[in-house]
Structure formats: C-alpha cells, structure tokens
Amino acid sequence: MADGSLAIDLEQVSKTYRGRVRALEGVQMQVRRGEIFGLLGPNGAGKSTLVKIMMSVVKPTSAVGQVLEKPVGSKGSLERVGYLPEHHRFPRYLTGRQTLEFFAALSGVGKETRKERAKELLETVGMTAWADRRVGDYSKGMMQRVGVAAALVNDPQLVILDEPTDGVDPVGRREIRDVLVRMKKEGRTVFINSHLLSELEVVSDRVAILVAGRVVKQGTLNELTVGRQYFELEVAADRAEQGLKRALGERLKGTWPAPPTAEGILRGALGTGEWVEIQGSVARVGTVDVGAAQGVIDAVRGEGLAIRRWVQMRPSLEDLFIEAVGGVAGGHNAGAAMGGVVKAPPVGGFRP
Amino acid sequence: MMVQTWALLVDAYRELNAKKMFWIVLILTGVVLAGFATLGVSGNQMTVLWYAPFGKVPSALFMYKAIFSYLVVGFWFTWVAVLLALISTAGIFPDFLSAGSIDLFLAKPITRLRLFLTKYVAGLLFVLLQVTFFAVASFVILGVRAGVWQPGIFWSIPIILVFFSYLYGVCVLLGVLTRSTVAALLLTLLAWLGFWAVDRVDVVMASYINSQHATQADMEDELARIDKEIAANPGAATQPATERMGEEMYRDRVQIGSPPPGVGTRGSGSGETLEDQRAEAVSMRDEAVVSPTVEMVERVVVGVKTLIPKTRETTNLLDRELFTDKDLRAATQADAGQASQQDEFERRRAERRGQVWIDAMRERSVWWVVGTSVGFEAVVLGVAAWLFCRRDY
Numbered sequence: 001m002a003d004g005s006l007a008i009d010l011e012q013v014s015k016t017y018r019g020r021v022r023a024l025e026g027v028q029m030q031v032r033r034g035e036i037f038g039l040l041g042p043n044g045a046g047k048s049t050l051v052k053i054m055m056s057v058v059k060p061t062s063a064v065g066q067v068l069e070k071p072v073g074s075k076g077s078l079e080r081v082g083y084l085p086e087h088h089r090f091p092r093y094l095t096g097r098q099t100l101e102f103f104a105a106l107s108g109v110g111k112e113t114r115k116e117r118a119k120e121l122l123e124t125v126g127m128t129a130w131a132d133r134r135v136g137d138y139s140k141g142m143m144q145r146v147g148v149a150a151a152l153v154n155d156p157q158l159v160i161l162d163e164p165t166d167g168v169d170p171v172g173r174r175e176i177r178d179v180l181v182r183m184k185k186e187g188r189t190v191f192i193n194s195h196l197l198s199e200l201e202v203v204s205d206r207v208a209i210l211v212a213g214r215v216v217k218q219g220t221l222n223e224l225t226v227g228r229q230y231f232e233l234e235v236a237a238d239r240a241e242q243g244l245k246r247a248l249g250e251r252l253k254g255t256w257p258a259p260p261t262a263e264g265i266l267r268g269a270l271g272t273g274e275w276v277e278i279q280g281s282v283a284r285v286g287t288v289d290v291g292a293a294q295g296v297i298d299a300v301r302g303e304g305l306a307i308r309r310w311v312q313m314r315p316s317l318e319d320l321f322i323e324a325v326g327g328v329a330g331g332h333n334a335g336a337a338m339g340g341v342v343k344a345p346p347v348g349g350f351r352p
Numbered sequence: 353m354m355v356q357t358w359a360l361l362v363d364a365y366r367e368l369n370a371k372k373m374f375w376i377v378l379i380l381t382g383v384v385l386a387g388f389a390t391l392g393v394s395g396n397q398m399t400v401l402w403y404a405p406f407g408k409v410p411s412a413l414f415m416y417k418a419i420f421s422y423l424v425v426g427f428w429f430t431w432v433a434v435l436l437a438l439i440s441t442a443g444i445f446p447d448f449l450s451a452g453s454i455d456l457f458l459a460k461p462i463t464r465l466r467l468f469l470t471k472y473v474a475g476l477l478f479v480l481l482q483v484t485f486f487a488v489a490s491f492v493i494l495g496v497r498a499g500v501w502q503p504g505i506f507w508s509i510p511i512i513l514v515f516f517s518y519l520y521g522v523c524v525l526l527g528v529l530t531r532s533t534v535a536a537l538l539l540t541l542l543a544w545l546g547f548w549a550v551d552r553v554d555v556v557m558a559s560y561i562n563s564q565h566a567t568q569a570d571m572e573d574e575l576a577r578i579d580k581e582i583a584a585n586p587g588a589a590t591q592p593a594t595e596r597m598g599e600e601m602y603r604d605r606v607q608i609g610s611p612p613p614g615v616g617t618r619g620s621g622s623g624e625t626l627e628d629q630r631a632e633a634v635s636m637r638d639e640a641v642v643s644p645t646v647e648m649v650e651r652v653v654v655g656v657k658t659l660i661p662k663t664r665e666t667t668n669l670l671d672r673e674l675f676t677d678k679d680l681r682a683a684t685q686a687d688a689g690q691a692s693q694q695d696e697f698e699r700r701r702a703e704r705r706g707q708v709w710i711d712a713m714r715e716r717s718v719w720w721v722v723g724t725s726v727g728f729e730a731v732v733l734g735v736a737a738w739l740f741c742r743r744d745y
Contacts, residue, residue: 017744052455052744052745055455055458055459056458056459057454057455057458057459057744057745058744058745059742059744075461075462075463076461078459078460078461079461081459083455083456083459085452085455085456085459086452087451087452088452088453088455088456089450089451089452089453089456090456091363091366091367091453093366093367093369093370094363094366098366102359102362102363103456103460105355105356105358105359106356106359106360106457106460106462107460107461108353108355108356108461109355110355111355150456
C-alpha cells in the first residue's frame with residue numbers, strides 16, 4: 001500500500017548473488033519524506049547492495065516496496081532521485097561544470113535549467129573557482145563536492161548519498177553537512193550510507209542498522225535508546241560516596257543487594273524501581289523522566305552535597321552500532337558496562 | 353528522451369576530443385592523403401606534382417584509381433586507421449562498466465538498452481568523423497588531381513563505418529564480458545585475424561576453382577580449333593607440324609617467334625601431330641576438373657564465411673563505386689590487346705581471365721556481403737546488450 005508520507009517504503013527486499021551469497025534477506029525499511037536517514041552497517045552488511053537496488057544498478061532477487069511511490073528497482077522514480085555512489089568516477093575529461101550539466105541532461109533536465117542549476121550548485125559546494133577545470137585535476141575532496149552537487153542537479157525529492165564525506169577534510173565535511181541540512185530545509189529526503197557514525201549522529205533524524213543483510217535496528221536515536229538513557233550526577237564534597245549512599249539509600253529508599261564491585265561500583269535500585277549505581281563521587285540513575293530525576297537532585301542537595309555536574313546520558317550511535325554487530329555493548333541491564341562504554345554527548349541537562 | 357541521447361553523443365565527442373589518438377589518426381590520414389595528392393593524372397600521363405616522369409601510361413586513370421583503392425583505402429584506411437580506431441575505442445565499454453562509473457549512468461531514468469545502444473553508436477563516432485574527413489578530402493583530391501569528380505567516393509563513409517562496426521561489435525561484446533580493455537582489444541584482433549584467414553582460404557580456393565574452370569574453357573577452345581583443322585584437312589591429323597605446313601615455312605614461323613598453334617600457350621612442336629595435340633588438350637581439360645572434395649570444402653568455407661563478417665569484401669564494395677565496368681574492361685582489354693599481338697588464343701585467354709576477375713568483384717551481392725555481416729553484428733550486439741541489461745554492477 002503506497003504511503004505518501006514515506007519516501008522509501010521497503011517491505012521485503014532480498015538479494016542473493018549467483019544463487020549462493022545472500023546479501024539481503026527480507027529488508028524492511030521506511031524513510032519518511034523530509035527527513036535525513038542514516039544507514040549503518042559493517043562492511044559486507046549489504047548497504048551498498050540495498051542502495052544499488054533502489055537505484056536500479058543491482059536487480060533484486062525479490063522486492064516488495066516503493067521508492068517515491070514507484071516500485072523499488074524500477075526506473076520510474078529516478079527522475080526525482082539524486083544519487084552519489086561510493087567511489088564514483090566522473091569522466092575525467094569533463095570540467096566540473098560540464099559534469100553537472102551532463103548528468104542533469106541524463107536526468108532529462110532542459111538546457112537552460114541545467115546551466116542555471118550547475119552554476120548555483122557549484123557555488124553551493126564552493127567549487128565556482130574550479131568550475132571550468134577538468135575533473136581529472138581535482139583532489140578527492142573536490143570530486144566529492146562536485147559529486148554532491150551532481151546528486152542535486154536534477155532538483156531531486158530524494159537524495160541518496162553513499163559515503164558522501166569519504167576523503168573530505170574536516171572543513172569540507174562540515175560544508176557537506178551544512179549542505180545536507182540545507183537539503184532537509186528545502187524539503188528533500190536525504191538517505192545517507194556512511195561509516196562516519198559521528199557525522200550521522202549529528203545530522204540524522206532516523207537511522208537503520210543493517211547487519212548480515214537484515215535490518216536489526218531502525219528508528220530515531222531516542223527510540224533506539226529507550227530504556228538505555230540515564231542521568232549522571234557528580235558531586236563536589238569530601239566523603240562524597242557516603243553522602244550519595246545516604247541520599248539515594250535513606251532518602252530515596254535505595255537498596256544495595258551486593259557489595260561494590262572490584263572497580264568500586266555499588267549497584268542497586270531506588271524505591272521507585274529505577275536502577276542506580278554509585279562510583280566515587282558519581283551517581284547514575286536509570287530514568288528518562290526529568291521529573292523523576294528532580295527527586296534525586298533534591299535528595300542529594302538534602303544531604304548538603306554540592307552538585308558539580310548533572311547530565312542526561314544515552315548510548316551513542318557508535319555504541320548502538322557496535323552492540324548491533326555483536327561487539328562490546330553498553331546497556332543498563334548489563335550494568336557492569338554502564339559508565340564505561342556509554343559516553344554520549346550531553347543531551348539537555350545542566351551544569352551547576 | 354532526445355535530451356539524454358544527445359547528451360551521451362556530445363559526451364562521446366568530448367571523450368574523443370580528449371583522446372590524443374583521435375587527433376593523431378586524423379593528422380596521419382591527412383599526411384597519407386597529402387602524399388597521394390602529389391600524384392595526378394593528365395591525359396594519358398601519371399604526374400608527380402607538376403612532372404610526368406613515367407611518360408604515357410596505358411589506363412593511367414585506372415592505375416591512379418587503383419593506387420587510391422589499394423594503397424590509400426585498402427592499406428591505410430581499412431588496416432592501419434581501423435586498427436588505431438580499435439585501439440582508441442576498445443576501452444569505451446570497459447571504462448563505462450567500471451565500478452563508480454556505471455552506477456552514475458544506470459541511476460538515471462534511461463533504460464539499460466537505450467544506454468547500451470547510445471553508447472555503442474557513440475563509439476562509432478570515432479570512425480564516422482575520421483572517414484568523413486577522409487571522404488571529403490579524397491573527393492577533392494581525385495577531382496583536382498585527376499579531374500574525376502566522383503560522388504561515389506562518399507560511399508566510403510557508410511562502407512568503412514559498417515566495416516568498422518563489425519569489429520567494434522565484437523570488441524563491445526568482449527568488453528562487456530571481460531571488462532578489460534586489453535583483453536577486449538587483443539581478442540578482437542584475434543577475431544579479425546580469424547575473419548581474414550577464412551576470407552583468404554575462400555579467395556585462394558575460389559581463384560583455384562575459377563582458374564581450373566577457365567583452363568577447361570581454354571581447352572574446349574583448343575579442341576574446337578584442332579577439330580576444325582582436322583575437319584578441313586582430315587589427312588593432317590596424323591602429320592607432324594613440319595609435314596603439315598612444310599619444313600621451310602615451319603622454320604620461318606619459329607624464327608619470327610610465331611610457331612604454328614599448339615596446345616595452350618606454346619606453339620606446336622616440329623613432330624607434333626594434330627592427334628597428339630588433341631590428346632594433350634583432352635588430358636589438360638580433364639585434369640582441370642575440380643575434385644568434388646575441393647568443391648565441397650569451398651562450399652563449407654563459403655558457408656562459414658556467410659556467418660561471419662566479410663571485412664575485405666565490405667571494403668571492396670568501394671571498388672564497385674570507384675571502377676565502372678568500362679574501367680575494368682578497358683584495363684583487361686589493354687592486357688588482351690598486348691596478348692593479341694602474339695596469339696589469338698592468348699587474347700581470348702586474357703579476356704577470359706579479365707572477365708573472371710570482373711565477375712569475382714561483382715558476383716557476390718551487396719546484400720550477401722553486408723546483410724550477412726550485419727546479421728552477425730546484430731547477433732553479437734544482441735548478446736552483449738542482453739548481458740549488459742541483466743547484469744548486476
């Protein structure tokens with residue numbers, strides 16, 4: 001069933017190469033219109049195969065789904081899709097401007113329009129000064145910028161970028177990120193396949209993690225870390241650990257069923273059910289409810305402890321990725337890892 | 353749709369323009385034509401620049417055209433220039449299919465088949481541009497230097513283009529299969545060698561068979577002459593030549609280099625009777641019968657040749673345009689005229705061989721030569737297109 005709010009709606013996409021190698025197994029994925037969607041996965045997970053199926057470069061073994069309301073793998077929607085493949089090789093004998101105009105023409109864009117768009121886009125990606133030099137003379141980063149521009153030259157509704165910041169220096173990455181945000185503001189849907197998790201984390205609205213040809217996780221970062229977020233609090237006081245133990249144990253009815261671990265982490269649960277742990281002057285409370293977290297602050301303050309730091313934490317995209325591919329994982333139910341591998345940037349929160 | 357096709361053709365032109373080989377071949381063709389332009393025809397004389405170092409030349413115009421046909425077209429354009437064109441274009445499909453390049457094209461709203469065919473046609477641009485330059489320059493040179501304003505020369509454009517397309521079709525298939533420029537080029541050259549070898553076998557066998565048939569016809573002529581002589585003078589059948597015509601006259605004839613007729617090109621020996629000559633003519637006629645095995649092998653060779661491109665015969669089609677029947681007959685009659693001064697038999701023989709040559713040039717229809725070759729090309733391209741369209745990249 002076509003859903004107009006979805007740019008990509010894959011229900012069941014499979015690909016087996018030469019009857020033996022299963023690259024994709026029943027991939028299900030939904031990308032909403034107007035969002036930036038990140039596709040992650042280890043090498044060999046099938047990311048490029050999935051992208052190539054959507055772009056009709058690879059033929060699926062079976063496919064149920066739509067891209068811009070046209071059957072996946074068909075040419076029907078490609079006029080409205082922009083694509084930058086990984087390790088792209090634009091003709092070296094063309095200039096940057098000719099490259100954009102040529103690929104615009106292949107998308108069926110008229111002469112005047114493609115000239116205008118090429119000029120605009122070269123400016124957008126900072127390549128105006130190099131517009132009339134041959135692509136063969138470009139650095140990797142310059143080629144990538146022209147590639148991003150080429151993906152936009154047909155004014156697409158959906159832009160699919162495979163490793164768009166590959167080989168680009170930090171300044172260039174920042175500029176490409178700005179272009180992505182601008183694409184979103186212009187109402188385009190952006191689908192990014194990238195290894196740079198930190199890049200994706202900053203720009204993506206939603207992500208999917210593909211492992212061994214299957215989507216193992218899909219959603220917003222918040223959705224994917226529900227139950228995995230917590231507040232971390234650090235106090236500045238002598239005998240902080242005793243103070244925290246009193247505040248959380250006596251005032252909030254926390255219990256400590258086991259002695260501290262070898263690393264000095266004392267684990268337990270509050271009377272209201274949230275998990276809690278104390279490690280030196282740091283306490284962690286497993287909740288996403290800011291209201292509930294206020295009780296912790298009150299209890300700590302009630303013990304006369306000065307709060308140095310108060311941060312809401314969640315697993316990073318990298319943590320989710322590594323967990324999904326079967327590496328070392330962080331998680332509240334794997335309490336031992338908490339605080340060790342969960343090293344997300346602050347989201348909200350305050351500093352005293 | 354036209355926007356995309358036109359864009360691909362313009363891109364192909366830009367690609368050619370960027371290739372040094374394109375300009376090298378164009379300049380070399382210019383040099384070859386400039387060299388040819390030093391030759392000219394003035395009346396019955398062949399000139400070099402403004403001089404006529406050879407004096408009067410029989411069939412000067414025919415010779416001039418023959419030099420153009422065999423050296424300029426036959427050697428330069430159908431061997432060297434086409435070889436250089438293949439070297440230049442062999443990489444088009446392997447490059448196009450390389451990772452990172454093909455994705456850019458397949459992700460566009462163009463069907464794979466149209467993409468394939470447009471790219472194929474774009475590959476022919478190399479030769480189209482080269483041969484157009486060649487045809488225009490040749491037309492002017494033949495007109496100015498020989499006074500022959502022959503629009504038929506423009507047939508060289510489709511003829512050489514279609515000839516190149518046979519090889520390019522093979523090269524495209526091999527490029528799609530191997531995705532390697534070197535492999536595609538080398539295997540195409542090998543295929544070309546194969547086509548050439550089959551053609552050579554056909555040419556050698558056909559000329560052997562034709563010459564045997566001509567010998568049979570010659571001997572039939574001889575038998576008719578001998579029988580006529582015997583009918584006129586039955587008693588002469590068993591007389592040696594010296595007796596038939598008198599010893600003195602026989603000696604005189606031998607002395608002036610015109611002995612009485614004998615079988616074939618030799619004169620009658622002094623002791624040779626007409627019966628002897630007759631027996632020899634019958635024997636030679638019977639020896640000239642082509643064995644059924646040879647005929648069968650030739651039929652097989654022609655059958656094989658029907659299935660593959662006929663590269664030589666395709667380029668030879670230009671000769672049909674360059675040389676009229678009148679030109680050819682004039683050339684063969686010049687030979688026959690020289691021969692007739694010696695012997696009636698020799699004259700008829702030269703005429704017969706000339707006709708065999710003319711027939712060989714014209715006997716196979718354009719449709720057989722081009723139609724079956726293009727059929728081969730269509731099959732090869734069909735396989736290449738099928739592979740291109742169904743493959744994952």
